[in-house]
Amino acid sequence: MAFEGLSERLQSAISQVGKGGRITEADLKQMMREIRLALLEADVNFKVVKTFVKRVNDRALGSDVLESLSPAQQVVKIVDEELTALMGGEHVPLNYSKQPPTIIMMVGLQGAGKTTTVGKLANYVSNDGHKKPLLVAADVYRPAAIDQLQTIGQQLDFEVFQLGTQANPVDIAKQAVEQARRNGNEVVIIDTAGRLHVNEELMEELRQIKQAVQPHEILLTVDAMTGQDAVNVAQAFNDSLDITGVVITKLDGDTRGGAALSIRSITDKPIKFTGQGEKLDDLDVFYPDRMSSRILGMGDMMTLIEKAQRDFDETRAAELSDKIKDASFDFNDFVEQLDSVNKMGSIKDIIKMIPGLSNIPGLNEADIDEKDMVRVKAIVQSMTPHERENPDIISQSRRRRIAAGCGQTLADVNRMIKQFNQTRELMSQMSNGKSKGMRKMMNQIGQLQQGGGMGNQTTMPNVSDRSFMTPEQLQKEADNKKIQRRLKKLKKRK
Known part of the structure; x- marks a missing residue:
């Protein structure tokens, strides 16, 4: 996306604010400098940059940011409002004539x-x-x-x-x-x-x-x-x-x-x-x-929802929901969902629209090669109609035939079918109210969308429990590990 570099620089500049719990005028001055450089590097007109930075700085100094317990959130709010105003404030629709055409x-x-x-x-x-x-x-x-x-x-x-x-x-x-x-x-x-x-x-x-x-x-x-x-x-x-x-x-x-x-x-x-x-x-x-x-x-959930609604079929969605609940979700359904996701854009862009998800370490770097999608579809299309509707009947001999038919290795086919079965089971658990395994499901879906790592080894990062920790929690975990290592050393000396 065009704003990727600007996005990273702005987020980095704002994240430095208020790390000690409060914010000083010196902190604001440094942040304004970083924002100014980020906008200039993004090729924003220098007059626009000057006006924007002045407005943000004046509002930050004139508000309760300096006294706030969460100064970073206050600054983000101000920058968000000023960026929105800079780009027009509100959406302006097409001017359709009351008398066509x-x-x-x-x-x-x-x-x-x-x-x-x-x-x-x-x-x-x-x-x-x-x-x-x-x-x-x-x-x-x-x-x-x-x-x-x-x-x-x-x-x-x-x-x-x-x-x-x-x-x-x-x-x-x-x-x-x-x-x-x-x-x-x-x-x-x-x-x-x-x-x-x-x-x-x-x-x-x-x-x-x-x-x-x-x-x-x-x-x-x-x-x-x-x-x-x-x-x-x-x-x-x-x-x-x-x-x-x-x-x-x-x-x-x-x-x-x-x-x-x-x-x-x-x-x-x-x-x-x-x-x-x-x-x-x-x-x-x-x-x-x-x-x-x-x-x-x-994030941008509204755009993501609108993209999904373009091809939303309520009847088909109800059918899929029933299939997921009783774990009868088959390969035909799987390919249909892959095609639906493809229509919405790249996985990388979709991740950025989900609030918070793009901040998970490593996940913002994930990108899905379209060739991997093609490989997954090739495996499914090499199955007979009966096999696609009944994934559980696919034996090793059938898998060898499928591998030969799609030009993939037997290991590739085995890996994809294994991940499909695991994902199907986890989806069934989720739809039946069993919340454990949600993060595993996200990881499995990511691997499936990448073709199980076939061809290239660029796979979706493992979305483990640690990925959902805040920076403070991660630091605390690291400190605890250091303490544990020191205690072990002391015991050995004794």
Whole structure:
């Protein structure tokens, strides 16, 4: 995730506060210095950093932090509120017109992912209850732009309006809106032309399209990987077109994320969506408070719940619950659940959304190789339908046949089936009210999701009782061990 480095630095800076139970002005000064460096290294605009740090410092000094028994919690609260305010404070939804069609004009530079974002947005508005979005190919300059949009339209089964590369983009936009009114399209999304850099010719064309169709939304697509330049681009487009919102793409890339923290302050226009991935459903609604919580390591359960609900089938969930209770959960169910988790994103990202889980030592470094998922599915798919439905009948001879069929070793197959059986038993215990074994279940699920360590040896860290200890408890345990060792030495001397 783009904010990973910033997240680690901020958490580290805040964790140093109040270790002795109280906090001094010197402690605050050192923490402010660390926060300032963390934001600058994340490529946040220096003016934004200066204002942010001053606000946090003034609030910390002016509150009861210095007298608080839990100063770190007080500071986290202040930083969280100021980060949320920095990114806009509240979520700003799309401005749907009361008289359809709603016209959305997508603008941005080449390479920012604008055309792909048009498809993602069309998929989003369709799932949001606005049927029959019309995609408009108004980029007549980039040779593959029209073909790319048509391919996206075919994948989503949405109509694409285009008049070829010789037509005037303004005429294309006007005729598309007229057709949408005739055909009852509720949303029109116009993919306008981009350039390698901002120039007056581009802006004039975009101003003419805006005047011709009067869009309800003008969304600027910016590439998070361009850093500070993304802020400059946003300011230039806003000055010319008075944009209504921003979509930040490639937040899953190797980027520092500062653009997202700077754009709102510089342009005073809301970030409405973020793109993280290449799939056409990889578009997330931007919530400043949730993003702030994730940056500060406090999780994001609401987004996780929403991701899970997208494909939630209440009837199927009830069936699975019954299967788990009586331990009849089979390999077909297992693969179905793997696919459901995959749709929600990487295990690493899901862990970060669960409050507290990302702070377990070693767990925040866990990552699941998609190839391991493929290996697990290959083993299951090499079973007969009868074997998948009845895991207990899989004998050693059957396992040898399964291993040969999927190209894995017998040891790999044995390991995966053993872990599956253990997990199934623990899940049954949990659903029947037997709480012991929960941590074992988490560990088993982690190992299963990694293919039991097949291929590479990067497995989920063992989630033992010690992983849930606080730093103070771990230190106390270490001190006790030292005392025990000293006592043993004294006994030997005697």
